[in-house]
Amino acid sequence: MEMLIGGGIAALTIYAAANWQTNDKKKIVHVFNNLDYKVKDQSPALIKTYKTDVYTTYTYNVPYGLVDDPKLQVLEKVLNRPVKISFTNQKLHIKVYQQKLNKEYPYNVFASKGHWSIPIGMSQDGIIYHDFEQIPHMIVSGSTTWGKTVFMRMFMTHLIENNPDGVEFYILDLKGRLAFNRYRNLKQVKAIVGDHKESAKVLKMVKRDIKKDIDYLLSIDAENAKEGNIKTRKFIIIDEAGELKPEKSMSDEDREYARDCQSVMSYIARVAGQVGYKMIFGTQYPTKEVLDPQIKANAIARVAFRLATSVQSGVAIDQPGAEKLEYKGRAIYKTVDEHLVQTPFISKEEIWERIGRYNNVSPTNETTAERRTDIVEL
Numbered sequence: 001m002e003m004l005i006g007g008g009i010a011a012l013t014i015y016a017a018a019n020w021q022t023n024d025k026k027k028i029v030h031v032f033n034n035l036d037y038k039v040k041d042q043s044p045a046l047i048k049t050y051k052t053d054v055y056t057t058y059t060y061n062v063p064y065g066l067v068d069d070p071k072l073q074v075l076e077k078v079l080n081r082p083v084k085i086s087f088t089n090q091k092l093h094i095k096v097y098q099q100k101l102n103k104e105y106p107y108n109v110f111a112s113k114g115h116w117s118i119p120i121g122m123s124q125d126g127i128i129y130h131d132f133e134q135i136p137h138m139i140v141s142g143s144t145t146w147g148k149t150v151f152m153r154m155f156m157t158h159l160i161e162n163n164p165d166g167v168e169f170y171i172l173d174l175k176g177r178l179a180f181n182r183y184r185n186l187k188q189v190k191a192i193v194g195d196h197k198e199s200a201k202v203l204k205m206v207k208r209d210i211k212k213d214i215d216y217l218l219s220i221d222a223e224n225a226k227e228g229n230i231k232t233r234k235f236i237i238i239d240e241a242g243e244l245k246p247e248k249s250m251s252d253e254d255r256e257y258a259r260d261c262q263s264v265m266s267y268i269a270r271v272a273g274q275v276g277y278k279m280i281f282g283t284q285y286p287t288k289e290v291l292d293p294q295i296k297a298n299a300i301a302r303v304a305f306r307l308a309t310s311v312q313s314g315v316a317i318d319q320p321g322a323e324k325l326e327y328k329g330r331a332i333y334k335t336v337d338e339h340l341v342q343t344p345f346i347s348k349e350e351i352w353e354r355i356g357r358y359n360n361v362s363p364t365n366e367t368t369a370e371r372r373t374d375i376v377e378l
């Protein structure tokens with residue numbers, strides 16, 4: 001009986017899938033006609049259908065004079081499933097996925113690749129990873145409450161789990177230090193600061209270290225940290241970067257500190273990647289003023305959560321789209337390629353279960369406040 005029911009469901013699924021495909025093909029033709037996606041009476045001609053368990057790709061020969069058209073994005077709504085459209089050699093490829101991404105993927109479904117790779121999230125084509133050894137600097141943007149902080153804490157956890165003795169964090173949390181405060185006594189967290197003066201101090205210290213490391217690499221004729229056998233990787237996390245923009249409203253002192261910070265951040269972006277320093281530049285206001293051109297040019301990896309406007313999306317990922325992200329934790333990850341992902345979700349409790357053992361001092365211990373100053377004074 002069970003077999004029968006199972007068989008029945010399988011048959012129904014196959015029937016539904018076959019039906020889907022026929023319907024999809026018809027709907028695509030309707031869309032071509034309705035959008036007038038043709039040249040005179042010549043319409044795109046279907047030349048190949050390629051099907052896997054996850055998606056079906058329809059390839060069309062397109063008459064000369066037609067290119068891919070942003071209007072074709074309506075297919076996603078028409079077919080009510082995720083669609084990826086690409087155009088190569090006069091051929092249009094329409095990739096239709098069977099299922100939408102889930103609204104949440106727990107952290108433990110993302111296997112570790114070790115070293116300096118982190119999971120960025122689940123895409124329609126599987127898990128997307130980012131390797132900080134390949135691309136050292138990253139801009140993480142997103143309006144408040146759409147997942148930026150969870151993402152930053154997630155990758156910090158992941159890097160600590162991968163390299164408990166090799167990773168160091170320097171955290172400039174200009175939103176009052178609340179998001180990272182719990183981690184201030186982890187042995188991997190070398191500095192956590194929350195104002196302009198302390199930020200400038202930490203960044204200057206990082207710059208000194210970078211210069212020392214460069215001198216060392218020069219002395220042994222090595223081109224980068226890997227070649228020079230430098231095992232430590234230092235991550236400078238800046239959140240909110242907008243707060244480090246010199247403003248008229250700041251006191252003269254703070255404006256000066258903010259200028260110092262800008263200058264060191266730009267230095268890190270330009271020269272420090274290969275020496276083993278990685279900068280994560282977090283902001284909820286990706287504007288031209290906040291994203292210094294030097295930093296933007298060198299932070300090739302971008303993760304954008306939901307943003308307020310397409311203009312902000314244009315600054316953050318050089319294209320619109322982030323203003324349309326619908327769910328918390330949903331992001332566009334862009335390097336050379338671009339992926340829509342649901343980033344891993346990890347709760348504060350799980351983070352602590354995983355990395356709490358590296359805490360040097362119990363957070364309830366009264367010496368914490370003093371120790372915090374020690375860290376700043378590094």
Ligand SMILES: Nc1ncnc2c1ncn2[C@@H]1O[C@H](COP(=O)(O)OP(=O)(O)OP(=O)(O)O)[C@@H](O)[C@H]1O
Pocket residue numbers: 103104105142143144145146147148149150151179284328329330342343344345346
């Ligand atoms: N990857 C995710 N998957 C599912 N839900 C998520 C994910 N990330 C965040 N959320 C949900 O969104 C809420 C807000 O996330 P988060 O605190 O990271 O926002 P934020 O953008 O950093 O806000 P702020 O900038 O104000 O700190 C979380 O409490 C959680 O409910």
